[in-house]
Amino acid sequence: MEKLIISVSGIRGIYGTSLTQKHAFDFGKSFGFWAKNKNIIVGQDTRLSGSDLKSALVSGLLVAGKNVYDAGIVPTPALTWFVEKHNNFCGAIITASHNPVEYNGIKLISHSGTFLNPEEFSQLMKIYKGLRKRRERKHGIYYENFSIMEEYFSSLLNLIDVDAIKRKKFKVAVDPVQGVGSVFTKHFLEKLGCSVKMINDAPVGVFSRNPEPRPENLISLAECVRKESCDIGFAQDPDCDRLAVVADGGKIISEEKSTAIAIDWMLQKKKGPVVVNLVTTRLVDDIGKQNNVDVFRTKVGEVYVVEEMKRVNAAAGGEGNGGIIYPDFHYGRDSFAGMAIILELIAKKEKSFSEIEKDFCNYYIVKHAIRYPSEKIDVLFRKAEKIFSDGKISYTDGIKIDFENRWVSIRRSGTESIVRIFAEAKTEKEATTLINRLLCAISSRKSF
Numbered sequence: 001m002e003k004l005i006i007s008v009s010g011i012r013g014i015y016g017t018s019l020t021q022k023h024a025f026d027f028g029k030s031f032g033f034w035a036k037n038k039n040i041i042v043g044q045d046t047r048l049s050g051s052d053l054k055s056a057l058v059s060g061l062l063v064a065g066k067n068v069y070d071a072g073i074v075p076t077p078a079l080t081w082f083v084e085k086h087n088n089f090c091g092a093i094i095t096a097s098h099n100p101v102e103y104n105g106i107k108l109i110s111h112s113g114t115f116l117n118p119e120e121f122s123q124l125m126k127i128y129k130g131l132r133k134r135r136e137r138k139h140g141i142y143y144e145n146f147s148i149m150e151e152y153f154s155s156l157l158n159l160i161d162v163d164a165i166k167r168k169k170f171k172v173a174v175d176p177v178q179g180v181g182s183v184f185t186k187h188f189l190e191k192l193g194c195s196v197k198m199i200n201d202a203p204v205g206v207f208s209r210n211p212e213p214r215p216e217n218l219i220s221l222a223e224c225v226r227k228e229s230c231d232i233g234f235a236q237d238p239d240c241d242r243l244a245v246v247a248d249g250g251k252i253i254s255e256e257k258s259t260a261i262a263i264d265w266m267l268q269k270k271k272g273p274v275v276v277n278l279v280t281t282r283l284v285d286d287i288g289k290q291n292n293v294d295v296f297r298t299k300v301g302e303v304y305v306v307e308e309m310k311r312v313n314a315a316a317g318g319e320g321n322g323g324i325i326y327p328d329f330h331y332g333r334d335s336f337a338g339m340a341i342i343l344e345l346i347a348k349k350e351k352s353f354s355e356i357e358k359d360f361c362n363y364y365i366v367k368h369a370i371r372y373p374s375e376k377i378d379v380l381f382r383k384a385e386k387i388f389s390d391g392k393i394s395y396t397d398g399i400k401i402d403f404e405n406r407w408v409s410i411r412r413s414g415t416e417s418i419v420r421i422f423a424e425a426k427t428e429k430e431a432t433t434l435i436n437r438l439l440c441a442i443s444s445r446k447s448f
Helices: 021-034 050-063 076-085 118-129 149-157 162-168 181-191 219-227 255-269 283-290 302-312 335-349 353-357 374-387 428-443
Strands: 005-007 010-014 039-044 067-073 089-094 103-109 171-175 195-198 232-236 243-247 274-277 295-298 316-319 323-325 364-370 392-394 399-402 407-412 419-425
Touching: 010 021, 021 050, 021 089, 021 103, 021 118, 039 050, 039 076, 050 067, 050 089, 050 103, 067 076, 076 089, 076 103, 076 149, 076 335, 149 181, 149 335, 162 335, 171 181, 171 219, 181 195, 181 232, 181 335, 219 232, 219 243, 232 335, 243 255, 243 335, 243 353, 255 274, 255 283, 255 316, 255 323, 255 335, 255 353, 274 283, 274 302, 283 295, 295 302, 302 316, 302 323, 323 335, 335 353, 364 428, 374 399, 374 407, 374 428, 407 428, 419 428
Parallel strands: 039 067, 039 089, 171 195, 171 232, 274 295, 274 316
Antiparallel strands: 005 010, 010 103, 089 103, 232 243, 316 323, 364 419, 392 399, 399 407, 407 419
């Protein structure tokens, strides 16, 4: 049976088996005891199991004495933005992000507006494991229908040249995969003067494709962009923290490249350091050199990127999976910020996105996931060391082996019971060869 996954990325599992309402109640109660702030803002994505889990989470928070503000269906980045900008709040959202529909989970937001870091999460887990010894407090107060979206959108649009975008009267296709974007994205883009063609926006919560905004899942969006002669297409994951782009003409752009292009535009607006994770494309390093700014790399995970961005006062950042972070707005991956930045880019450049992306060199990242016993991960690392002994090895996050013009990485997933193997090179063939060499070694009985 699939196990409950507990990590700094949150709590995730299959609803009704590895993740139950009892889990949500206990984690809510634990988080309530952990949080020094009196108030907790909560929300959910559109998954059909979300309301039951949120009700249980809220009950746990109230028992722990916290006042709860229920924002209903809401994007994850809107909650992190709200907590960052408003004192005396922590936050929690019921979501499994990009995972399949049978999954759900809980993301917990500290008073700083970021997800719990390892130290904070360790403190929470101590409370969780000793929950039976905790006495209940005077119950908190529940506030329903707490709306934050207009304030969130207004705050973002104050940082964007809205007039430049409106003058272009862009036609935009959107695939929100029946997630939170189904509720809010059309309204947001219309604020920017766009005409919007939605696909996969109903019925809400019943995903019509794999919800991860990867190129192989965007065929229908690409067809829509071509058929409707759209200027651009956007795809979001169910909780709206990740963004993928389809250029005019229907060309699917890798989330790695679109994230890098967004980072480059942020640097045109404001120079400063850039922070990305270890497995984000090397195109970001090229962009850093061209803009004469430093690029810092962290472990995979939004909280690691955000904490480093704060430390170095970064002007831009993100994760190559489509997680664009615009620090002048807030410190969190945000598909709405990503859409606004990219629309501003093509409006101000007065070029199509397909023309713009040609100005950036191509790297090819191949991503592969395998089931592999977690207790044997060190064996896999030793195999990698042996196979790629001529490379520069880093153990910052799993193992990453760098060469002059390519790299390969192996790490445990923080959100699924799998091992992820990524490779990047100047050609797809080279990247695939790196992956295949590892896969052959894994299947081999030869010991290292």
